[in-house]
Amino acid sequence: MLGRKKYMGLTLFVIICLFLFSGCASESADQIDSPGETEAEYVIISGLTEEDIQLTVKEVKNNYEPVSADVISIDSAGDEEQYHVKGALLHDILMNFDASQKDLYAIRLVAGDGYQIEVPSEVLKARDVILAYEINGEPLDDKTKPLRAVIPDERAMYWVRNLINIEILKGSETEEVSKVVFMETAFKTLNQEEYTYYENIDKAVKIEDLMSQFEIAPSIETVSFVASDGLEKNETGEIFKSSYFKITGEDAPLFLSPDMPKGMYIKNILYCTASDTLFMSAEQALAKYPVNDEGGISLPDIFTDINIAKSSNYVLTGADGYVVEVKAEDIETGIIVKDTKGEYRLKFAGLDKSSTVKNILMIESK
Amino acid sequence: MPSSVKRRSSGKIFDLTSFHLEKKFYFYRAKGLILFNRIFIKTIKLFIIAVIIAVLVYAHDHEKQSMHAYYPDAFIFRIHKSETDRIYRVYQIFEDHKVSRVGQIVNVNGYKSDIELLVIIDTRNNTVERVILLKEHESEDYGEYIRQNWYLKRFHGKTADMLLDIAKIREEKENDVVIVTGATISSAAVVYGVNLCIENYNMNIR
Incomplete structure (x- = not known):
């Protein structure tokens, strides 16, 4: 009798367990990272020697002195996260090929998903670049392999996971700016398309159209960006011309593309320089530079910030085709204000009204 | 001794035949009750098990439950x-x-x-x-x-x-x-x- 009771109780218990745990089975089947085949995992270093260098993770682990560090990553929102990383220094690897990290003009870190970022010389001079193969005591997960670039005390945008390529970039002389184009006015002259940006439908323009309108050579190699929050970033001409500027809504003007990883977007662009043309957001400039009593910003403040070519005269052009030429000394009194229509006008304190340009499109050094 | 013999005891007369029958009746009634009780208890147990299983089956079908939340x-x-x-x-x-x-x-x-x-x-x-x-x-x-x-x-x-x-x-x-x-x-x-x-x-x- 007791045996049967036990049997029934046991059966009931098993049935209950089956039901309770079968529901959880699929949830507990998390993937466990395998140690990985370090032989098959490698990163390419290009631009250092005539031929690309293939460096396996095994070589990185065995041939270079490991470094460990407690590092903090800071994302674009300012959120911090602490990691303990282990890896090799890029500096040590480059030394093996008779190169020094400190002497490089820049490097471009490229991830497997297309994300890429240029690390400028000032960062290379001041910081270590760790090619990490362990994070928090664990080998890298599948999404982060083969290596992750870690640059302590720099923004997370440089911490490229799934690093597959390190391009060594050759320096080029910075071209002087001879033309300043005000984005908001220029955008009005271009075809504006609907662009779905998360929950919103905003307007965007193709950068290709902008380049064509202002005669920027399609073969341009590099474009540099400066955002309102101080972020400075270079992008390849190839990526630049296939992308968009989102011109309305959140984070505008925003550099983006549907084929670009989100981490490469540039929010609230203050200006970007392509060849000798600088595209400036008047809206962001009004927020960035000191505003005078008239509610405008001083043109000399802008000129000080950008590398505009010195000239005796400057030609000012409005969206309606109105053109005025002013002398360099008059630039000192130039003010950009936003009028009641939401358009930007450039006026000069010491000059008559005919020098005022409504809906300012462009300033060129002559 | 024949079963029909009547005996006097404490002033009462007993019929042995009916006494045996009555005894048998009580015996079988008791046995029946025990059997009934066992069957009843088993049925109750089975019913409880069935209810538990049904509840578990229903609880296990989270999806159906979530659909019921909408409809x-x-x-x-x-x-x-x-x-x-x-x-x-x-x-x-x-x-x-x-x-x-x-x-x-x-x-x-x-x-x-x-x-x-x-x-x-x-x-x-x-x-x-x-x-x-x-x-x-x-x-x-x-x-x-x-x-x-x-x-x-x-x-x-x-x-x-x-x-x-x-x-x-x-x-x-x-x-x-x-x-x-x-x-x-x-x-x-x-x-x-x-x-x-x-x-x-x-x-x-x-």
């Missing part, structure tokens, strides 16, 4: 024959004795985890009525977008007469769904899951 007055009936490897639950939703909707639970691979969706198709006008995210473990920074109502609402009202197309910038065709840049794999996986349900609906259910 509390509807009768929901599972159609096993229309289920596939990916679409592991198919339900018909009856309202006013007629099938008004079909609910399908589909499992697709996301960026980091499996994504489980409940896709409701309104059978009266062949449109996707709603897409509900049941389960996902995508990364916090990328996967969060597919949890947003504004993303899942992009499917609502889409025709079930044709498969959906992925759009990257804007909807240009009736069956376009704009995926979320920055969560491309996860959001495209949702489109894929809905397409599996549309296909199953047209091939095996409709």
Whole structure:
């Protein structure tokens, strides 16, 4: 009798367990990272020697002195996260090929998903670049392999996971700016398309159209960006011309593309320089530079910030085709204000009204 | 001694035959009662077990429960024959004795985890009525977008007469769904899951 009771109780218990745990089975089947085949995992270093260098993770682990560090990553929102990383220094690897990290003009870190970022010389001079193969005591997960670039005390945008390529970039002389184009006015002259940006439908323009309108050579190699929050970033001409500027809504003007990883977007662009043309957001400039009593910003403040070519005269052009030429000394009194229509006008304190340009499109050094 | 012999005892006369019969009666009644009790107790036990199993079966069918949350007055009936490897639950939703909707639970691979969706198709006008995210473990920074109502609402009202197309910038065709840049794999996986349900609906259910 007791045996049967036990049997029934046991059966009931098993049935209950089956039901309770079968529901959880699929949830507990998390993937466990395998140690990985370090032989098959490698990163390419290009631009250092005539031929690309293939460096396996095994070589990185065995041939270079490991470094460990407690590092903090800071994302674009300012959120911090602490990691303990282990890896090799890029500096040590480059030394093996008779190169020094400190002497490089820049490097471009490229991830497997297309994300890429240029690390400028000032960062290379001041910081270590760790090619990490362990994070928090664990080998890298599948999404982060083969290596992750870690640059302590720099923004997370440089911490490229799934690093597959390190391009060594050759320096080029910075071209002087001879033309300043005000984005908001220029955008009005271009075809504006609907662009779905998360929950919103905003307007965007193709950068290709902008380049064509202002005669920027399609073969341009590099474009540099400066955002309102101080972020400075270079992008390849190839990526630049296939992308968009989102011109309305959140984070505008925003550099983006549907084929670009989100981490490469540039929010609230203050200006970007392509060849000798600088595209400036008047809206962001009004927020960035000191505003005078008239509610405008001083043109000399802008000129000080950008590398505009010195000239005796400057030609000012409005969206309606109105053109005025002013002398360099008059630039000192130039003010950009936003009028009641939401358009930007450039006026000069010491000059008559005919020098005022409504809906300012462009300033060129002559 | 013959059984019919009457005996005097304490002033009472006993009939031995009836005494034996009575004894037998009580014996069998007691035995019957014991048997009845045993059967009754067993029945009760079986009933309790059945109730527990039924409760567990019902509790186990979270999907049906979640459908009831949206359609509390509807009768929901599972159609096993229309289920596939990916679409592991198919339900018909009856309202006013007629099938008004079909609910399908589909499992697709996301960026980091499996994504489980409940896709409701309104059978009266062949449109996707709603897409509900049941389960996902995508990364916090990328996967969060597919949890947003504004993303899942992009499917609502889409025709079930044709498969959906992925759009990257804007909807240009009736069956376009704009995926979320920055969560491309996860959001495209949702489109894929809905397409599996549309296909199953047209091939095996409709």
